[in-house]
Amino acid sequence: MSANKTKIPKLxxxxxxxxxxxxxxxxTNGDSTYGTLNATTFPKFxxxxxxPDGYPWGPLNATNANPYKDAPYxxxxxxxxxxxxxxxLAPDGVQKEMIVVNEQFPGPTIEANWGDWIEVAxxxxxEDEGTAIHYHGLLQKAxxxxxxxxxxxxxxxxxxxxxxxxxxxxxxxxxxxxxHYSAQYAGGLLGPMIIYGPNHLNGTHDYDIDxxxxxxxxxxxxxxxDIVKNVMSTSLTTILAAGISQNNLINGKMNFDxxxxxxxxxxxxxxSKFKFTPGKKHRLRIINAxxxxxxxxxxxxxxLTVIAHDFVPVQPYTVNMVSLGIGQRVDVVVxxxxxxxxxxxxxxxxxxxxxxxxxxxxAAIYYGNSTQTALPTSTPQPDTITDCHDAAYPLQSTIPIxxxxxxxxxKIHTIEITISQNATGFWLWHMNDVSFRANFNDPVLLxxxxxxxxxxxxxxxxxxxxxKNIRVILKxxxxxxxxxxxxxxxxxxxxxxxxxWDNSTIINASNPARRDTFMIKNNxxxxxxxxxxxxxxxxxxxxxxxxxxxxxxxxxxMERPSDIESMHIPQIMHQTCRDWWAFTNTTIIxxxxxxx
Ligand SMILES: *[C@@H]1O[C@H](CO)[C@@H](O)[C@H](O)[C@H]1NC(C)=O
Ligand SMILES: *[C@@H]1O[C@H](CO)[C@@H](O)[C@H](O)[C@H]1NC(C)=O
Ligand SMILES: *[C@@H]1O[C@H](CO)[C@@H](O)[C@H](O)[C@H]1NC(C)=O
Ligand SMILES: *[C@@H]1O[C@H](CO)[C@@H](O)[C@H](O)[C@H]1NC(C)=O
Ligand SMILES: *[C@@H]1O[C@H](CO)[C@@H](O)[C@H](O)[C@H]1NC(C)=O
Ligand SMILES: *[C@@H]1O[C@H](CO)[C@@H](O)[C@H](O)[C@H]1NC(C)=O
Ligand SMILES: *[C@@H]1O[C@H](CO)[C@@H](O)[C@H](O)[C@H]1NC(C)=O
Ligand SMILES: *[C@@H]1O[C@H](CO)[C@@H](O)[C@H](O)[C@H]1NC(C)=O
Ligand SMILES: *[C@@H]1O[C@H](CO)[C@@H](O)[C@H](O)[C@H]1NC(C)=O
Ligand SMILES: *[C@@H]1O[C@H](CO)[C@@H](O)[C@H](O)[C@H]1NC(C)=O
Ligand SMILES: *[C@@H]1O[C@H](CO)[C@@H](O)[C@H](O)[C@H]1NC(C)=O
Ligand SMILES: *[C@@H]1O[C@H](CO)[C@@H](O)[C@H](O)[C@H]1NC(C)=O
Ligand SMILES: [Cu+2]
Numbered sequence: 081m082s083a084n085k086t087k088i089p090k091l092x093x094x095x096x097x098x099x100x101x102x103x104x105x106x107x108t109n110g111d112s113t114y115g116t117l118n119a120t121t122f123p124k125f126x127x128x129x130x131x132p133d134g135y136p137w138g139p140l141n142a143t144n145a146n147p148y149k150d151a152p153y154x155x156x157x158x159x160x161x162x163x164x165x166x167x168x169l170a171p172d173g174v175q176k177e178m179i180v181v182n183e184q185f186p187g188p189t190i191e192a193n194w195g196d197w198i199e200v201a202x203x204x205x206x207e208d209e210g211t212a213i214h215y216h217g218l219l220q221k222a223x224x225x226x227x228x229x230x231x232x233x234x235x236x237x238x239x240x241x242x243x244x245x246x247x248x249x250x251x252x253x254x255x256x257x258x259x260h261y262s263a264q265y266a267g268g269l270l271g272p273m274i275i276y277g278p279n280h281l282n283g284t285h286d287y288d289i290d291x292x293x294x295x296x297x298x299x300x301x302x303x304x305x306d307i308v309k310n311v312m313s314t315s316l317t318t319i320l321a322a323g324i325s326q327n328n329l330i331n332g333k334m335n336f337d338x339x340x341x342x343x344x345x346x347x348x349x350x351x352s353k354f355k356f357t358p359g360k361k362h363r364l365r366i367i368n369a370x371x372x373x374x375x376x377x378x379x380x381x382x383x384l385t386v387i388a389h390d391f392v393p394v395q396p397y398t399v400n401m402v403s404l405g406i407g408q409r410v411d412v413v414v415x416x417x418x419x420x421x422x423x424x425x426x427x428x429x430x431x432x433x434x435x436x437x438x439x440x441x442x443a444a445i446y447y448g449n450s451t452q453t454a455l456p457t458s459t460p461q462p463d464t465i466t467d468c469h470d471a472a473y474p475l476q477s478t479i480p481i482x483x484x485x486x487x488x489x490x491k492i493h494t495i496e497i498t499i500s501q502n503a504t505g506f507w508l509w510h511m512n513d514v515s516f517r518a519n520f521n522d523p524v525l526l527x528x529x530x531x532x533x534x535x536x537x538x539x540x541x542x543x544x545x546x547x548k549n550i551r552v553i554l555k556x557x558x559x560x561x562x563x564x565x566x567x568x569x570x571x572x573x574x575x576x577x578x579x580x581w582d583n584s585t586i587i588n589a590s591n592p593a594r595r596d597t598f599m600i601k602n603n604x605x606x607x608x609x610x611x612x613x614x615x616x617x618x619x620x621x622x623x624x625x626x627x628x629x630x631x632x633x634x635x636x637x638m639e640r641p642s643d644i645e646s647m648h649i650p651q652i653m654h655q656t657c658r659d660w661w662a663f664t665n666t667t668i669i670x671x672x673x674x675x676x
Contacts, residue, residue: 164180190272191273255274281413311631355445405470539636574610
């Protein structure tokens with residue numbers, strides 16, 4: 081519930097008086113180096129594999145290769161070993177019991193070249209809950225069981241067991257991975273993912289230095305489980321209060337005004353620091369990995385040249401600020417032509433459509449000669465984004481580098497988003513009047529593989545049968561905006577606007593904008609998209625606001641069911657279910673939300 085709300089008063093003013101960190105990196109972020117000047121920069125591609133024609137992808141480039149179909153076979157496997165466990169950290173100075181991978185927040189970065197295989201061995205060391213990891217935006221073509229959504233493609237990974245995900249880096253650019261089990265990722269279970277691929281930039285816009293991920297996360301001091309408990313409520317006041325973040329972090333760091341909490345808190349914990357090399361062009365990979373907040377990102381006295389939306393390279397355009405809904409990414413190139421030694425990087429949670437008591441995240445950028453302790457005196461960018469739209473706005477001005485003209489659809493789903501109370505008074509989100517609820521024990525993909533296509537209504541399965549091109553007409557009659565994310569595909573964004581779609585207008589019909597997450601407007605706005613059914617599987621389509629998907633704003637899009645029946649699903653997926661069933665036979669899982 082966020083738009084049309086009573087405006088939340090801004091309660092906290094974090095006064096930045098020093099850049100000297102009062103806590104060690106170990107205390108705030110565990111074993112992560114993100115946010116420190118020790119953080120590495122990133123290459124244009126990983127060089128430790130054969131390099132035909134000088135590139136891991138040979139002669140393929142951004143205009144002669146279809147990014148969805150032409151991933152090369154590099155023969156390289158990138159292996160990761162992850163342990164998921166609780167750990168007390170204080171990212172903003174306030175101590176919190178978090179759930180993290182390998183004692184790091186943000187979690188480890190997945191890096192691969194386009195076409196490599198990625199293997200992530202995930203061991204669940206939580207005592208009393210399952211987990212599952214989703215790799216946001218990857219297509220998972222021919223590996224739909226490794227998309228990481230419990231109840232849909234897998235059973236949750238039971239405590240003390242390991243699941244090794246094995247999938248291809250089948251598309252390239254910037255993204256992130258996160259837990260898809262309840263709202264676990266809001267507790268810290270997330271991290272960046274970079275897939276190196278062909279570069280579409282020519283001399284004018286090309287970059288010299290890749291500074292890598294800039295992770296934006298709204299921040300809550302309560303544990304995710306307690307927030308979700310309050311978000312699932314009969315009282316709108318309780319729901320609204322629970323969904324308000326306490327802070328906003330850049331690469332997992334920010335300060336907090338300790339006068340505003342009774343929790344264990346240290347002032348001036350330390351903000352993130354970045355280094356610019358004067359005269360060089362820097363690529364930043366901005367990721368909104370939050371639970372609820374719309375982010376408006378800018379750098380004082382510097383413009384941002386946008387080069388990609390999500391996994392989609394676009395014709396470069398220059399702005400002073402970019403806006404990202406949850407799940408969205410924007411890659412930018414920043415020319416370091418500043419004359420000062422220190423600047424602020426800022427991200428602001430847009431409180432017109434989302435909630436925060438302390439919406440302003442700060443990080444410091446040092447130029448070559450900075451003393452690295454002086455406070456920046458730079459001037460903030462004027463706020464040019466008056467509305468909660470995202471970077472692909474207006475759709476007219478977004479031009480994907482690789483051109484695709486979507487054909488006429490042979491299947492149309494019309495889906496309406498609403499909110500209402502169920503029979504016992506709980507406020508739930510509905511899609512076509514059904515609020516989603518997961519059954520962790522019986523994943524849809526495994527049932528479909530056995531020929532069972534009959535499911536309870538609240539699993540919200542939309543079966544597109546043999547259709548080749550699927551269009552979804554999405555209507556949002558609720559008062560909130562929603563960042564809608566489709567798994568397994570990039571969508572063509574065909575049209576959006578107020579009121580009813582005229583059933584004919586398609587924006588940039590010969591090459592419409594594409595991405596994997598888009599913002600649908602509140603109150604009667606529309607978004608229409610369409611994708612090619614080239615990826616048999618069961619693909620989640622949902623709001624990426626953690627509290628909304630918890631309250632049921634979720635459907636499953638089943639694609640090419642007869643091909644699912646003939647898939648050979650690896651035994652490990654069945655073993656994962658057997659381990660989960662054994663665990664839940666002896667431990668009662670309190671499923672307080674939709675499950676996702
Ligand atoms: C950077 O790494 C060095 C060596 O590990 C360490 O001594 C130093 O404290 C680190 N600096 C920061 C800012 O984390
Ligand atoms: C997991 O393993 C640890 C150590 O062997 C044990 O103490 C714990 O009871 C196990 N937990 C579960 C849920 O099996
Ligand atoms: C991609 O390669 C083709 C030749 O196959 C060339 O004509 C084109 O200019 C290249 N595009 C880019 C963006 O490098
Ligand atoms: C460089 O790219 C820009 C934006 O795509 C384009 O307008 C310009 O013509 C290109 N220049 C060259 C030399 O290719
Ligand atoms: C916090 O409270 C202390 C003691 O009342 C006061 O000195 C300090 O200025 C306050 N800090 C902020 C940021 O308001
Ligand atoms: C801290 O606790 C006191 C006493 O319970 C309470 O009055 C106060 O409102 C609390 N402050 C905050 C910021 O929660
Ligand atoms: C560091 O934290 C302590 C409390 O843990 C506080 O008393 C002190 O003022 C802080 N120092 C700075 C420079 O903020
Ligand atoms: C940013 O772009 C605007 C509009 O093109 C331009 O007027 C301004 O000078 C640019 N600022 C910087 C620091 O490059
Ligand atoms: C750094 O300092 C040197 C020597 O004082 C000066 O020549 C140079 O312009 C400075 N560079 C920047 C980016 O301030
Ligand atoms: C209403 O939703 C709540 C929260 O999911 C659930 O606990 C309750 O059982 C639901 N009531 C009915 C009648 O389905
Ligand atoms: C298909 O699976 C659902 C969910 O487990 C179950 O209710 C239904 O009975 C199954 N149908 C058949 C024909 O096995
Ligand atoms: C669009 O088509 C639908 C289904 O045929 C129809 O109900 C609706 O009225 C049409 N909308 C407009 C604006 O023409
Ligand atoms: Cu939503």
